[in-house]
Amino acid sequence: MQKRFYSLDVFRGATVAFMILVNNPGSWSNLYAPLEHAPWHGCTPTDLVFPFFLFAVGNALAFVMPRLQEAGTAAFLKKAITRSLLIFLIGFFLNWSPFIRWENDHLTFKAWEYAGANGNLIGIRILGVLQRIALSYFFASLIIYFFKLRGAFVSAVVLLLGYWVLCLLLGNAADPFSMNGYFGVSVDKTILGESHMYHGEGVAFDPEGITSTLTSIVQVIFGYFVGLYIQQKGKNYDMLSHLFIAGCLLIFTGYAWDMVFPINKKIWTSSYVLYTTGLAILVLSICIFLIEFKEAKGAWSRFFDVFGKNALFIFFLSGFLPRIIALFRWVDHVDNGKKVYTSAFPWFYEHICKPISSNLKNGSLLYALCMIAFYWLIVYFMDKKKIYIKV
Incomplete structure (x- = not known):
């Protein structure tokens, strides 16, 4: 069998990275048009x-x-x-x-x-x-x-x-x-x-x-x-x-x-x-x-490559982890006598990303980019340790 093209792995990794980007906005109500599905x-x-x-x-x-x-x-x-x-x-x-x-x-x-x-x-x-x-x-x-x-x-x-x-x-x-x-x-x-x-x-x-x-x-x-x-x-x-x-x-x-x-x-x-x-x-x-x-080749290809090496795992984790974190919640504020709860990821968006701009789409995009960086660190560490989860 011929040697596999490295570009195929980069292509798959870039697809996974973009998948994380579009699936993890700070707010579904504040998206730039390219990051929304067609109606x-x-x-x-x-x-x-x-x-x-x-x-x-x-x-x-x-x-x-x-x-x-x-x-x-x-x-x-x-x-x-x-x-x-x-x-x-x-x-x-x-x-x-x-x-x-x-x-x-x-x-x-x-x-x-x-x-x-x-x-x-x-x-x-x-x-x-x-x-x-x-x-x-x-x-x-x-x-x-x-x-x-x-x-x-x-x-x-x-x-x-x-x-x-x-x-x-x-x-x-x-x-x-x-x-x-x-x-x-x-x-x-x-x-x-x-x-x-x-x-x-x-x-x-x-x-x-x-x-x-x-x-x-x-x-x-x-x-x-x-x-x-x-x-x-x-x-x-x-x-x-x-x-x-x-x-x-x-x-x-x-x-x-x-x-x-x-x-x-x-x-x-x-x-x-x-x-x-x-x-x-x-x-x-x-x-x-x-x-x-x-x-x-360079930093850009290596960035996407590590996503491709654990593609299904990191996609699963990006969907599973927010659900687990959401269970650990606390009272963020009280609105008209009603407790409003938050957890780590929503708190990060509301208090760190959202305030950066009056255009709420910018804060939503920043949060999504932070999520890519967060999950990249996980797959980068896994790659360094030669940990590849295959199905």
Whole structure:
């Protein structure tokens, strides 16, 4: 097997760093536009993070697949099932963690389902980011292993076109690509139950739902294709120029498809897959050019590299740690006779970051940057100690 390109690790690490940035603002109400998700159709820089990570998963798969194929079908299935199940369960654990919550002034167990303040039933969300990574990796690896390269390409085309057809045939004819018209919502409600879905949109709607996972599988397959091509072609300008052209073609195709099948992260449309994969290829091409060809390595590449070496772990920690810290709270002030509680991270934002500017977006951004620095110190220390947590 050829030596792995360092630029791939930097690309993955930069994706994780940006993921931490957009997931940890000081205030969700005070964000600069590029750090917000598109309200529905469209794509912001923040909407690139997740597909870039799935693309990187596919890149990595291209380097380990030959070893899995040599080991045989039984060993491959054991590896694919075990890894996918672990990632899925870690994501589910993260959703349920820390298993206890504050209710008024006492801690209670966070039940599988419980009545909310308005009387509506609240439950533990089943799906999520890590769960989608697990499912996308699992099915993409099966397709690649059993159907080989040509079969994987055909499968990708079938999934992208088939998903478009399903949206048109099973969705609301008036607007099949709206939140209310999207056919996947009823599928999720039937299988998962409304109380176990995401409610961040104000209604039961899961952006990592069952049906939209069909196209996220393709994101991993495309990442595999690119990783395999880089291995086979090696370090030369033909490889780089072909990647650049492929990225531009996918972006153009995604934009063209957007006219009839809108680019949309929340239902992971086929046009969104092509568009974001094209951008991922262009960004990766720039990384390869700078690092492998111009050898422009340095502090910037090492900064991102350590994130990439413990990518899943630090993503999990960035979601888990704030929940644990939030349990250790104290009274910050009293408002109209009512105690207002705080904990370490919210206190840091309110008293250190927020006061720096009258523009609250600056304080929110500063907090997010501080969180990147905080988690970077953790992965930097782990790298120094050669501690790598793999799943």
